[in-house]
Amino acid sequence: MKTAIATVSISGNLPEKLEAIAAAGFDGIEIFEQDFIAHDGTPREVGDLIRSMGLAITLFQPFRDFEGLPDPLRAKAFDRAERKFDLMQELGTDLVLVCSSCHPQALGGIDRAAADFHELGERAARRGLRVGFEALAWGRHVNDHRDAWEVVRRADHPNVGLILDSFHTLARGIDPDTIRRIPGDRIFFVQLADAPRIDMDLLYWSRHFRNMPGEGDLDVTGFMRAVMATGYAGPVSLEIFNDQFRGGQARAIARDGHRSLIALMDDVRREEPSAVPDLPAIPARSRAHGVSFVEFATRGAEAEALEALLETLGFRRSGQHIAKALTLWTQGDIRIVVNRESTGFASSAYAMHGTTVCDIGIAVEDAAGTVERAKNLGADPFHQPTGPGELDIPAIRGLSGSVLHFIDEASGLSDVWTVEFTRSATGGADAGLRRIDHLAQTMSYDEMLSWSLFYTTLFEMTKSPMVDVVDPDGLVRSQALEAKDGAFRITLNGAETHRTMAGNFLADSFGASVQHIALATDDIFATVAALTARGFKPLPMSDNYYADLAARFDLTPDMLARLRAGNILYDEDARGAFFQLYSRPYAGGMFFEIVERRGGYAGYGAPNAPFRIAAQKRLMRQKGIPKR
């Protein structure tokens, strides 16, 4: 399978685009005419430049408003085509995309269009070129791939074929299985794009909101299964028009694109193996059982403050690393590692971000298989020299260069805590915290699609719809990703401005990272009592919040009083109830959350977030923590 991407999908000038596309591992490009025109170089030089980077020019696009015109417009359209053929020969590409006409004077008529394409095919054949016809979803007379196929069929010329684009088919709600009746060798090229489901004008939707397969809501997998079932053997190419991507980092966007294609074709292979018999197998999405540990890189007074907070949260200092300055804190199934090393990876993470979550351990079914899949998806493997007696735990780079370790039972990696840590004396009651409910990662809004793609292509996880969280100083978008059984949950919070709590944290920590860790209890009130006894100081909530709770929910006066006394936040969904308690911010805006889910409550307390954020900001202002 050859992969390609349209140059319009990536930001930068032509050489910058090409460099990013080549680095991401694509085999070829669709050259978007504007990108060529904007470049200062002859067509031959451009062709040589592209090939020197190891890329093929799989397609020249677009040629517009061609078919069905009355004379003299018709003759002019053929003249224009001849000029483009000249250019294609100079560039060194043999296929042109002709998109269905939007010309106000286009006459329509399937046979008229077919006759035009037959003649264009004749002219292309004389030069050894080929012509592909694509139905735009907003084409004047042809806006459905079934009609475009009928034009191509009647044109009856070996140099004229069909071009399919998942957006145009799926956005119009056309059943992709109708592609299965088209002969695969008559399909010259396939363009892929996903998009979020938004009810808007098709052209505007297509030009601004396309995204990578897996980032939107369209059934691109079903589309591609149908394409591959025809025996199609040409390139699989991305054509993404997206405002954010055009302004984004070329290399990151290109990498996301390549990742999306690898994951998509793997899904096609799994769902319809006979359609892609030659595709090499990669390990399946990894099944995550939960967060095995969270490691903080920290030093000095911040390390001491963090450990003091862990103590009031009921954690025990339960182990010390055999060779390194690592302390293990545990409670229930939760492990938190405090790393004070002054060399190695954690130390450089600290130097870069200050106190930060530098490493997350994820309990998986198969650690080696997870890394193998991640590598196929373009993730960077991570290695650090291991000392005597230490286990070599498979790892990759995650958010902002942080590390994700994968731990499984089958290969003995889950013994790391007894192998690498000496056990300290422990004792005393804990606070009833059982496991990590979720990790909340804060990032800039532009990074959210990248990271949701990263997680959903690597793990068996689904996305819930994005929600807006109102910060007094701006909007934060929040998206939850979770394993089907809820054992592994991550929330991505995208900040758009520095003035929000999340944005301020992002600026202070120089890049995306974990901002809060939510710890689950099975009895919030018992946990609150235990925490109070340990001197834990919760985030104080306002009386107004509790007055509003009384109005919104049918709570008994006793329940309301207990919530208010404990500074506990409350929410309900159709299934159950949710209780939340927050720590005060530490180390520049990080915090802990304590949650209890009752009756299968599925959310994250989003309705409470504005009040929690306001309370945090109030506290930070009182303490004189400067606000940008």
Ligand code: MG
């Ligand atoms: Mg297209």
Ligand code: MG
């Ligand atoms: Mg949370």
